[in-house]
Amino acid sequence: MTASESLLPATDEPVFAAGLLAWPDAPAIRERWRADGYVAAILDKQRPPELPPVLQEEAGSVLNHADPEGYLLRRRAIRALAGTVTGRAPSAFRIIPSAAGAPGLAGTGLWISFSGRPPYSAVLIARAPAGIDLEDLIPADDIPWNILCENERSHLQALPPPARGEAFTRLWSAKEAYAKALGQGFRLPPESLLVDRNGDARFVPAAGQSPLPDGRTRTAKGQTATGKALIIAMALLSS
Numbered sequence: 001m002t003a004s005e006s007l008l009p010a011t012d013e014p015v016f017a018a019g020l021l022a023w024p025d026a027p028a029i030r031e032r033w034r035a036d037g038y039v040a041a042i043l044d045k046q047r048p049p050e051l052p053p054v055l056q057e058e059a060g061s062v063l064n065h066a067d068p069e070g071y072l073l074r075r076r077a078i079r080a081l082a083g084t085v086t087g088r089a090p091s092a093f094r095i096i097p098s099a100a101g102a103p104g105l106a107g108t109g110l111w112i113s114f115s116g117r118p119p120y121s122a123v124l125i126a127r128a129p130a131g132i133d134l135e136d137l138i139p140a141d142d143i144p145w146n147i148l149c150e151n152e153r154s155h156l157q158a159l160p161p162p163a164r165g166e167a168f169t170r171l172w173s174a175k176e177a178y179a180k181a182l183g184q185g186f187r188l189p190p191e192s193l194l195v196d197r198n199g200d201a202r203f204v205p206a207a208g209q210s211p212l213p214d215g216r217t218r219t220a221k222g223q224t225a226t227g228k229a230l231i232i233a234m235a236l237l238s239s
């Protein structure tokens with residue numbers, strides 16, 4: 001790997017124009033859909049916006065989830081977004097996971113993605129394959145150096161120590177969003193997912209593995225009402 005192949009994502013891109021913890025109203029959702037082809041939003045389960053009710057089958061599928069409230073909130077939110085962008089009733093949509101676990105909006109051709117860091121959830125709906133991720137800011141002392149490529153390690157180590165935790169979290173979150181956009185999650189080894197300084201992402205297949213589409217990622221840092229820092233990443237696959 002050369003120095004240009006795996007650097008850190010661009011910083012402070014305003015990908016979430018709807019704003020951390022602000023649920024967009026219907027005109028804003030339609031405007032973003034028209035302009036960008038995707039809408040992303042962050043929710044706080046302690047202060048949820050007005051959303052469509054839980055469907056019986058969603059309530060039935062929540063068993064054993066670590067955060068059942070967040071799970072249901074994400075599904076209600078995505079059906080609300082889908083209803084707004086398509087003009088159909090939110091109750092008309094069914095969220096069905098692929099064999100690899102990627103959530104899908106059955107019969108629509110639309111792409112959705114979820115992430116949860118209780119009490120917060122991130123949801124994304126897009127016209128094309130896309131992924132979203134939400135991470136607590138990881139302190140520099142907790143960086144798992146062993147799961148990074150040599151190039152990523154040396155790039156982080158070259159930063160001043162106080163900047164390393166945030167840089168790592170942005171890199172990791174961008175990889176995870178890209179892994180979700182590919183529909184695989186971390187079934188793909190993180191070291192095979194390279195995200196460069198501009199946020200461009202690509203998959204490096206091992207021998208015998210098929211190539212996968214490139215993507216572009218963006219990360220942003222948000223501050224919650226309680227002062228907690230969250231990193232949000234979004235990835236869109238290149239067509």
Ligand SMILES: CC(C)(COP(=O)(O)OP(=O)(O)OC[C@H]1O[C@@H](n2cnc3c(N)ncnc32)[C@H](O)[C@@H]1OP(=O)(O)O)[C@@H](O)C(=O)NCCC(=O)NCCS
Nearest residue numbers: 071074100101102103114115116134180183184185186187
């Ligand atoms: C997808 C994955 C990266 C999510 O990681 P995480 O940090 O635990 O969780 P996040 O809150 O960011 O994301 C959770 C969402 O990922 C989504 N997800 C799960 N598998 C996915 C996949 N293959 N592609 C895209 N999204 C996926 C789910 O919809 C889930 O949302 P839900 O809880 O509302 O259903 C991780 O679960 C993974 O890599 N799974 C595949 C590998 C696997 O199954 N490992 C088992 C343990 S070894």
